[in-house]
Amino acid sequence: MTSEIYFAEVEGKEYQIEILSETRVVINGASHEIDYQPLKKHSSCLLLVDGKSFEPNTYQENGGWEIILQGKRFNVLVEDERERRLRLAAGESTLQEGRHILKSPMPGLVIDIPVKVGDQVMEGQVLLILESMKMQNELTAPRDGKIVRIQAKVNDNVERKQTLLIME
């Protein structure tokens, strides 16, 4: 295995981590012995670092990692040397303005859609009511805008992350 260098950002702090072999890494210049056993399909792993035992859960969320470790959550952004070079060359990407896509935050049943295409809505206005695990949840507009498309119907069963409606 060839050595590889990664950069990880956690809570605003950056760590440079070099993987030397299956059992050795260098974190910010300090060498550590590791034993890493991914639990495939479980989003988890068994990890020994200099003999200390950890069992972090590893979830891929929004292009980064969400690590749950001893009941605490850490959002980690990881890039390798090449990715970092590309990003620095391109400069920080500009945020997309304009459309807001309302996606279902959970699987559930659409109870009501109190808006229709063409409606002007205000921030905080209820766009859709979703029932999941017997609780009704009001999904609201994050800002003022206009409804341009509705992709769900009342009584639809929707999946998590399914697009429900689009506003401009």
Add this chain to the structure above:
Amino acid sequence: MFKKILIANRGEIAVRIIRSCRELNIQTVAVFSDADRHGLHVRYADEAYRLGPSKASESYLRSEKILEIAQKCGADAIHPGYGFLAERADFSQACQDQGISFIGPKPSSISAMGDKQVARETVSKAGVPVVPGTEGQGDLTDKALLKIAPEIGFPLLIKPSAGGGGKGMREVANIKEMPGLLTASRREAESSFGDGNIYLEKLIQGARHIEIQILADQHGNVIHLGERECSIQRRHQKLLEEAPSPFIGDDQALRDKMGEVAVQAARAVDYINAGTIEFLVNGNKEYYFLEMNTRLQVEHPVTEAVTGIDIVKEQIRIAAGLSLQHKQEDIILKGWAMECRINAEDPFRDFMPSTGLITQSILPAGPGIRIDTGVYSGFEISPYYDALISKLIVHEETREETITRMKRALDEYRVLGIRTNIPFHQALLENTDFLAGEFNTQFIQDGNLPVSDTPMDQSLPEIAALTAVLATHKRTQRSAVSMQRGRRNTSNWKWINRWERTKE
């Protein structure tokens, strides 16, 4: 005694009831929806029958179908558990009409306590203090409620008459936001209970939710089993319960008084079987009747732990016509017990429900630990029912030792494949206010986790960074391997080059 009991429920509570039946040497019958064919209750029962599709209205709420199964398989009693048909007077009545014992109160007691407004009037007449609200005024229109609201005073609560479990409940801070909340409350009440009637109640701020477990037999004996502290709630859903309450603590006089009042409230409706009187208690130790739950409660195990009484067995004995085995003076609370409700919810995403396959489940065990669950590794969590996947109950001598034991148990607990609220409980048990017993029903504010005030192990962020890097590295290796395996004419390196160019 009964020969065969049908359990008209699912999940952990169905399993819990089956266990007591078995120990009493009673045959058990499970019923199930399509989503639950693999449920533990179906696997543990002696017999099991399909009710219908997964939706509760097409399965666990089909009372006629359940009675038909009970008749066909020769069950002589039905235990409703909690939720579903547990507090439906018509179901209790239908059982009685068909000569099957309903393990719970009489239809008249369920009706009297089931309509929260009627309940408030009834106990108020019996001399039990109630929270000020629109009691005694019947079902009011939105217009009338808006008129009365300023007289009760803000903040107040809108509550469904037929409610329970926090569904349809809304907090109102001022008159301006009230019309919208009335609509939302009626809508949720209508869909949850088929009854859109609501009433108003003053919101007692800084109050604790403390409830008293009672047992009443058919021979006029009523006793209480002490209190449970249930103030740790989010959106009126309990998350952690303990017995005794740290707020009552050594105040035996207050415990006795509240117990007596609870017994009085139960007697006011000729109550039979196990039931719970919920109180709100303010900082001055003044208590108000909140409601009565005419069923077995989710959190009954903490009372079982400190009293040594199997409440489900008592329920069955009472329904079979036996007298209570214990007198009030026999009930002595021993040690401290705590229950964490483990829900399939993501505490880092505003407690969003998490569904899917449980790929691995390792339960805590060892001294003083009890787990009630209906799921296991390989079981699929569906969105059709509530999010409760298990109850973790621990028992020790003192509150401090109980908390230490609970932390140990939570650390051991592994549920993989779905998200759970275990991290929430871990943070809660490190919070100094919680440890000091200083909390009320507003302790868990919407969307906020209790912040742990113990300094975090400084190496944790570094371990998290390392974990993410190793996971990324592994993934890159895997994709590299699959690329080598693919039969591409050009070399992989050329292909990567092309791909990179198209990206720019």
